[in-house]
Amino acid sequence: MRLAVLTVASAARRAHLERQREVLAAVAPDTARVEVFLDDEVAPGIRDPEARTLHVPPGPHGLRVGAGRNAAAAAAIADGAELLVFLDVDCLPGPDLFARYADAARMHPAALLAGPVTYLASVQRPAVADLPFVTRPHRARPALPPGETRTADPGEYDLFWSLSFAVTPATWQRLGGFHDGYEGYGAEDTDLAWTARTAGVPLVWTGGADAYHQWHPVSSPPWQHLDDILRNGAEFHRRWGVWPMGGWLDAFAAAGAIERRGAAWVRVPNA
Template structure:
């Protein structure tokens, strides 16, 4: 099964991208790779001669992560990929991630496949041989033994993250890719999962397809993304009738930054 790994990146994550490239060179040296840069221009000196490089510039409201992933998928499919593995720029691939996704795709070719993700600590810069010893999948999502899969329950689609997932081209075409309503931070991955559920596409938890999220500073709730969350949340509400990211919205409201007015959340 010809596999392509697809990554969207920006200058702000250059160090993460370089570590991801180094690990990919060890665990899957011959894999097809597509990188999409989301800045206003492709950063100088960042192109890799062995990688298909694309550019999807920002929209008026910020980086277009979903559009970048859609462009990467289109390029990989055009070049004959039989399995698309989407790997966030912050993530390092585990030694077995591509084999486990390929096995799961053979068993569930019509599914959206999701492997477990471990969040690394700030000091950790692991070698490939160390990755399996650091495996501590995030407790919010199912983490099955290697080689096992399980079809998600309908209420588990909200647990889908776009940090690491895989699909066959046929399933990607059925799904239609990421919706273009979202720019900047938030909601595009939940929207993709809800679209899959609405179309009857199974979400399959894939044991052993481990990825390792490299540390970067975060804040909770993410104040610098407040406007993105309100705008993208409203777009999600128009499509699905509910607001996503409810925990963050409630935290913003508790701090007095936003309030609920009818069906909308607005700044105070």
């Protein structure tokens, strides 16, 4: 099975990208790679001659992550990929990630495949051989033994995270890719999951397809992304009739930054 790993990146994540490249060279040296840069311009010296490089510039409201992933998928399919493996720039593949996704794709070719994710602490920069020893899958999602798969219940589609997943080209085309109405942070992965559920595409938890999220500073709720969350949340509500990211919206509201007005969430003036 011909695999392609697809990564969207920006200059702000350059150190993460370089580390991801190092690990990919160790665990999957022959796997085709597509890297899509989302900044206004591709930073000098950031291109990797071993990867296919694309450029999807930002929209008026921020980085176009979904559009970048769509462009990467189109390029990989045109190059003959039989399995698309999406891996965010701040994630490292485990030694068995590609083999487990490929095995799962053979068993579930019409599914959206999602492996477990370990969030590394700031002090952790493990060698490739040590990754299995730091595996601690995030407890919010199912983590199956290596080699096992399980089809998600309908209520579990909200647990789909686009930082690591795999799909065959036929299923990708059935999904239609990411909705390109989202810019900046948030909602595009939940939208894809809801599209899959509506289309009858199974979400399959894939044991042993471990990815490792490299540490970087975050805030909870993510105040730096408040405007993105309101804008993208409104787009999600327009498409699906509900607001995503409810926990964050509740936290922003509790802090007095936003308020509910009818069906909408809006900023509180002068907050």
